[in-house]
Amino acid sequence: MTHAAANRLAAAPGDNSAAAFDVARVRADFPILTQEVFGKPLVYLDSAASAQKPRQVIEAMSHAYETCYANVHRGVHRMSQLTTDAFESGREKVAGFLNAGSADEIVFTRNATEAFNLVASCFASAKLARGDEVVISTLEHHANIVPWQLVRDRLGIVLRIVPIDDDGNFLLDDYEALLGPRTKLVAVTHVSNDLGTVVPIKQVIDLAHARGIPVLVDGCQAVPHIKVDVQALDADFYIFTGHKLYGPTGIGVLYGKSALLRELPPYQGGGEMISSVTFEKTTFKDPPHRFEAGTPPIVEAIGLGAAIDYVASLGHEAIAAHETGLRGYAEARLTQVAGLRLVGTAREKASIVSFVMDNAHPHDIGTIVDRAGVAVRTGHHCAQPLMQRLGVAATARASFGLYNTREEVDVLAQALESVHELFG
Ligand code: C6P
Numbered sequence: 001m002t003h004a005a006a007n008r009l010a011a012a013p014g015d016n017s018a019a020a021f022d023v024a025r026v027r028a029d030f031p032i033l034t035q036e037v038f039g040k041p042l043v044y045l046d047s048a049a050s051a052q053k054p055r056q057v058i059e060a061m062s063h064a065y066e067t068c069y070a071n072v073h074r075g076v077h078r079m080s081q082l083t084t085d086a087f088e089s090g091r092e093k094v095a096g097f098l099n100a101g102s103a104d105e106i107v108f109t110r111n112a113t114e115a116f117n118l119v120a121s122c123f124a125s126a127k128l129a130r131g132d133e134v135v136i137s138t139l140e141h142h143a144n145i146v147p148w149q150l151v152r153d154r155l156g157i158v159l160r161i162v163p164i165d166d167d168g169n170f171l172l173d174d175y176e177a178l179l180g181p182r183t184k185l186v187a188v189t190h191v192s193n194d195l196g197t198v199v200p201i202k203q204v205i206d207l208a209h210a211r212g213i214p215v216l217v218d219g220c221q222a223v224p225h226i227k228v229d230v231q232a233l234d235a236d237f238y239i240f241t242g243h244k245l246y247g248p249t250g251i252g253v254l255y256g257k258s259a260l261l262r263e264l265p266p267y268q269g270g271g272e273m274i275s276s277v278t279f280e281k282t283t284f285k286d287p288p289h290r291f292e293a294g295t296p297p298i299v300e301a302i303g304l305g306a307a308i309d310y311v312a313s314l315g316h317e318a319i320a321a322h323e324t325g326l327r328g329y330a331e332a333r334l335t336q337v338a339g340l341r342l343v344g345t346a347r348e349k350a351s352i353v354s355f356v357m358d359n360a361h362p363h364d365i366g367t368i369v370d371r372a373g374v375a376v377r378t379g380h381h382c383a384q385p386l387m388q389r390l391g392v393a394a395t396a397r398a399s400f401g402l403y404n405t406r407e408e409v410d411v412l413a414q415a416l417e418s419v420h421e422l423f424g
Helices: 003-009 023-028 055-067 078-098 112-127 146-155 172-178 201-209 258-263 298-314 316-334 362-371 384-390 406-423
Strands: 106-109 133-137 158-162 183-189 215-218 237-241 252-256 274-277 282-284 340-343 352-357 377-379 395-399
Touching: 055 298, 078 106, 078 252, 078 298, 106 112, 112 146, 112 183, 112 215, 112 237, 112 252, 133 146, 133 172, 146 158, 158 172, 172 201, 183 201, 201 215, 252 258, 298 316, 316 340, 316 352, 316 406, 352 406, 362 377, 362 395, 362 406
Parallel strands: 133 158, 133 183, 183 215, 215 237
Antiparallel strands: 106 252, 237 252, 274 282, 340 352, 352 395, 377 395
16 A cells, blocks of 8 residues: 555544544554555454564564674674674563563563473473363463363373353362362463463462462463463463564463472473483573573574563553453444354453454355455464354454554444345
8 A cells, every 4th residue: 555545544533532642653663554454444453473573683684684684602702692692682682671670580482372382391291290280261372271181191291271251250269179289280361362361370370379270371472462370370381473463473381380390301402402412411501591492582682682672662551451442442433233242341451353244154255354454363263162152163353563553443343244145
């Protein structure tokens, strides 16, 4: 497009509840938002799947490749040292972002999924035996279900599932009742990727800790929207993925309390995670390097650091206020569309609106709104047990990022009205 079209979708008077948040200026940082789809301005409402990248992230990564690139922790040469400093500064930024006690508590992985597999595998080796229990919830993404099922099938552990109510609220009393003498870990999401439910995570952690049980939190859908302080939460593990936080793909983050990480064996073996190797015996580095076998996501860590700087420059509170206003507006606007039903109306939600429509399959909805330039995700959102609990095969999901506007919600609503006309 087409600056005219871009401007149409940018902030209009009264666009934002947070006056300090200048969404037009923010949109100018995202080059992709000037694209057209089927001749219409792109309306990107799929940030929960993956967020778009600001110029600051793209440039930080290009700059690294152009001016300061080599492998890290390996070379005495200048370029390797400079790259190592930039890479480790990405780790420091993540530590600051989460308010971790130290950068040594930050492990870089390939994505969030790998971080879950790392904890499941290593925690199981160190701490789980047949009959032990791990508590997860109905709201979980497959990434926090399947790795535990693999452990269950290997070791004979038991998975206990926290139920939800019909609105998608996490049921705290039922959760507490599941905690018992065999519970060795609680692993729950902070924000549901399908419903947007915000889980009362501090209470979840406190109830577990009162019984000496550690807690792993899936923060993938939380960190782009909510200020997270792992020390204030007292989370034992906290996982997120770079690409939903306006950073690159190819990098995930596992925060783990130092003492806990030290108790875990390595995840994978290979270069860089060792202190010494002979054919008889290998000794391992301390965390986080013990868990980072092979060449790490070097430029991705630099890009993630730039994304964190970007989010910090806008301020998490301002972002949250903007997105809360947007979600409220979207829920009010979409419920006016005939034949549309919201799926997930929990008391506290973040940035996600899932819905179904009479007579129209979510894939049809997604295809039709795409023709209007609107990108939403449709399907089971990698949360099939949640779909089963809610009695739906799939939903359509609009998810908002810091660059979205109320005008874009209007474009979605108009497109949904035409879905109703076609199928209703
Ligand atoms: N959810 C969505 O459209 P990865 O793929 O490893 O970067 O992130 C996995 C993951 C884990 N937990 C939650 C709560 C998530 O939302 C996701 C990714 C995307 O909802 C893609 S399925």
